[in-house]
Amino acid sequence: GAAGWSPGVLVPNIDADKEFIAVDTTPTSPCVDNVYVAWDNNEPSGQTLRLSRSVNFGPSFGAAPKVNDTGSGVIGAYPAVGPDGTVYVAWADYQQHNLVLDKSTDCGQSFGPDKIVHSWLVATGTDLTFKPPAHPQRGVGVFPYLAVDRSSGPHRGRVYLAYNDQGAIGAGIDVFMRFSDDKGATWSAPLRVNDDSTSGSNDQL
Numbered sequence: 001g002a003a004g005w006s007p008g009v010l011v012p013n014i015d016a017d018k019e020f021i022a023v024d025t026t027p028t029s030p031c032v033d034n035v036y037v038a039w040d041n042n043e044p045s046g047q048t049l050r051l052s053r054s055v056n057f058g059p060s061f062g063a064a065p066k067v068n069d070t071g072s073g074v075i076g077a078y079p080a081v082g083p084d085g086t087v088y089v090a091w092a093d094y095q096q097h098n099l100v101l102d103k104s105t106d107c108g109q110s111f112g113p114d115k116i117v118h119s120w121l122v123a124t125g126t127d128l129t130f131k132p133p134a135h136p137q138r139g140v141g142v143f144p145y146l147a148v149d150r151s152s153g154p155h156r157g158r159v160y161l162a163y164n165d166q167g168a169i170g171a172g173i174d175v176f177m178r179f180s181d182d183k184g185a186t187w188s189a190p191l192r193v194n195d196d197s198t199s200g201s202n203d204q205l
Contacts, residue, residue: 006058006059009054009058009059009060009061011037011039011052011061011064012052012061012064013039013041013050013064014041014042014043015041015042015043016039016040016041016042016050017039017040017042017075018039018040018075018076018077019037019038019039020037020038020039020077020078020079021035021036021037021038021079022035022036022038022079022080022081022087023035023036023081024036024081024085024087024107025081025150026081026083026084026085026150028083029081029083029084029085030084030085030107031081031085031087031107031108032085033055033057034053034054034055034081034085034107034108035053035054035057035058035061036051036052036053036079036081036087036108037051037052037053037054037061037079038050038051038067038077038078038079038089039077040074040075040076040077040091045072046072046073047071047072047073047074047075048066048067048068048072048074049066049067049068049074049077049089049091050064050065050066050067050077051064051065051067051077051079051087051089051104051108051111052064052108053107053108053109063109065108065109065110065111066111067089067091067102067111068091068093068100068102068114069102069113069114070114071093071095071096071100072095073093073094073095073096073126073128074091074092074093074094074100075091075092075094075128075141075143076091076092076141076143076144077089077090077091078090078091078143078144078145078146079146080146080147080148080159081148081150082148082150082157082159082183083148083149083150083156083157084157085105085107086103086104086105086148086183087103087104087107087108088101088102088103088146088148088159088184089101089102089103089104089111089146090117090144090145090146090161091144092128092141092142092143092144094124094126094128094141094142095126096119097119097120097124097142098116098117098118098119098120099116099117099118099119099120099142099144099161099163100114100115100116100117101114101115101117101144101146101161101184102114102115103183103184115184115185117144117161117178117184117187118144118161118163118165118176118178118187118190120142120163120165120166121165121166121167122142122165122166122173123166124141124142127139128141128142129141130142130173132172132173132203132205133203134203134205135205140164140173140205142163142164142165143163144161144162144163145161145162145163146159146160146161147159147160147162148160155181157181157183158179158180158181159179159180159183159184160177160178160179161177161178161179161180161187162175162176162177162193163175163176164176164204164205167192167198168198171198171199171201172201172202172203172204173203173204173205174192174193174194174204175192175193175194175204175205176190176191176192176193177190177191177193178190178191
């Protein structure tokens, strides 16, 4: 019941940042009970995205294959697991201003080609962030967040991606959601989540 915890387990990394975790909980999945941790390595030659898995409920983690095919300014690797065991990872390529997705169909042991899901409009520099009035010092990054429908409903397997971006030049920052019904190959048009005036300058994060 979280009253006590085991000692920490080291997942081998190089100056890791933005670590996120996902667990396969679908009983019929070939990867059920796998625990996945994704992060970006800050290596001397640039950043790479890595994912490591545990097949014994967390006491140890295996090799960490590289997720991204291209880019050295990549950050915010966010994992999610589909009902068939597919492992999805989304991240921000802040040099190219893209939100990118890749997936693994072998329980996180290897990944396929990268897929650009969204190219953001908000003016971010090489430091990743924009600085709205609500956060003028450090600023706010454009990061993706993933979820996959693992229910028994009609949209089982649908992949959802949420992010913030500028909806129109001169407007404020909004929250958007897109979805894919073919495991990330194609995506819906962006749906604006917040419902304030589109002519205003409010920032939604």
